[in-house]
Amino acid sequence: MNHLLLYCRPGFEKECAAEIRDVAEAEGIYGYCKLEDNSGYVLYVTHESGAALRLVDEADFSKLIFARQWVACLPVVDEISADDRISPLLEKVAELPPCQSVMVEPADTTDGREMQRFCNSFSSAFSQKLRRSKLLADANPYRLHIFALTGTCFYLGVAPVENSAPWPMGIMRLKFPNAAPSRSTLKLEEAWHWFVPPHEWQHYISGGLKAADLGAAPGGWTWQLVKQNMFVTAVDNGPMAESLMESGQVTHKPEDAFTFQPAKNLDWMVCDIVDKPARVTDLMIRWLVNGWCRETVFNLKLPMKQRYTEVRSCLAMIETALEEAGFKYRMAAKHLYHDREEITCHIRIL
Structure with missing residues (x-):
C-alpha cells in the first residue's frame, strides 16, 4: 500500500499535489505525484512500501486544505469483467486492513457524475456481500473506499474513520435555504x-x-x-x-x-x-x-x-x-x- 489517493475539486490537482508533498515530507515520507488536469483526484506514490497507510494514520487530515478525502490504496484494479465485479474485488479487499463500512465513489467530474447511479447500486450489493463474508465489522477503525474510474476500473483502499472526511466523495451536501438572499x-x-x-x-x-x-x-x-x-x-x-x-x-x-x-x-x-x-x-x-x-x-x-x-x-x-x-x-x-x-x-x- 504505497499509493495515496486524494480527491479534490477539478482544476486544483496541482495545488493538492503540492500540498500532499509538503505534508508527506514533514512526516519523513517521500514519493511522487501522478495527476491529470481536471480529473478531480491526485495519486501520491510513496517510495516506501506501506507508507501511504502510515501517512493517513499519522498525519492530520484536518490540516489539508485542498484535499476533500484521502485513501491509502492498492494500485489500480482494471480489466475487471462487467459480468462479475464482486469476486475479484473481494480478493483485493482481503489485502486491506479490516473496515467497518464501504463507500463506492466516482470523481466529482461530468464523467464521474454519470457513474453515480452505478456507484450507488454497486455499493449496496457489495456491502451486503462484504457483511455476509464477515469482512465488515463496526469495531474496525477504517472505512473501505472504492473509487470508480469506470465500471471496470477501480482504486481500492482505506481511510481512518477518525482521520478523514465522513461524507461520500468528501463532500458535505447542504440544501439551499430558499429564504436566503444568495447561494453564498x-x-x-x-x-x-x-x-x-x-x-x-x-x-x-x-x-x-x-x-x-x-x-x-x-x-x-x-x-x-x-x-x-x-x-x-x-x-x-x-x-x-x-x-x-x-x-x-x-x-x-x-x-x-x-x-x-x-x-x-x-x-x-x-x-x-x-x-x-x-x-x-x-x-x-x-x-x-x-x-x-x-x-x-x-x-x-x-x-x-x-x-x-x-x-x-x-x-x-x-x-x-x-x-x-x-x-x-x-x-x-x-x-x-x-x-x-x-x-x-x-x-x-x-
Whole structure:
C-alpha cells in the first residue's frame, strides 16, 4: 500500500499535489505525484512500501486544505469483467486492513457524475456481500473506499474513520435555504460544519452573540448569522435584502469594509470580499490583532497562478502577526465544496 489517493475539486490537482508533498515530507515520507488536469483526484506514490497507510494514520487530515478525502490504496484494479465485479474485488479487499463500512465513489467530474447511479447500486450489493463474508465489522477503525474510474476500473483502499472526511466523495451536501438572499450562504454554513464541532455550536454559534459581516450585500452570510439569532452589523455600500432588515437583528453600515471599525469589540466577524488575498489578509490581521473580534470565518480569493504558494504565504502572515502580538489561537483552512476560486479560513482566539 504505497499509493495515496486524494480527491479534490477539478482544476486544483496541482495545488493538492503540492500540498500532499509538503505534508508527506514533514512526516519523513517521500514519493511522487501522478495527476491529470481536471480529473478531480491526485495519486501520491510513496517510495516506501506501506507508507501511504502510515501517512493517513499519522498525519492530520484536518490540516489539508485542498484535499476533500484521502485513501491509502492498492494500485489500480482494471480489466475487471462487467459480468462479475464482486469476486475479484473481494480478493483485493482481503489485502486491506479490516473496515467497518464501504463507500463506492466516482470523481466529482461530468464523467464521474454519470457513474453515480452505478456507484450507488454497486455499493449496496457489495456491502451486503462484504457483511455476509464477515469482512465488515463496526469495531474496525477504517472505512473501505472504492473509487470508480469506470465500471471496470477501480482504486481500492482505506481511510481512518477518525482521520478523514465522513461524507461520500468528501463532500458535505447542504440544501439551499430558499429564504436566503444568495447561494453564498452555503459557504458559511459549510464552513461552520467543517471547523466547529457539533458540541461547540451551543457555545460559539448561538443566540445573543454580536457579529460583523464585511462585504455583506445582499446578505447571504448575514442570513446565516441571523438564523443563529446573532445581532449583525452588515458592512457594504450595496443594498441588503429587505427580509434581513425586517428581522430587527441587522444594522446596515453603507461603508467601505476596509476602513470600517466597530464601536465595540464583537464575538464574530465574517468576510467574503472579492479582492486580492494579500489585501484581505491584512484586513483580517487588523481585526484580530486589535481584538475587534474573537472568531472569524473569511474567504481568500485565489489568483490564477501560484495558488498554493499564495495560500501558504497569506496564512503564514497571519500566524506571524498573531504570534508576535502574543495571541494563542486556532486556525484552519479548507477549499470547501461551495468554494470556487477561493479557500475558506477559520480563526478562533483562545
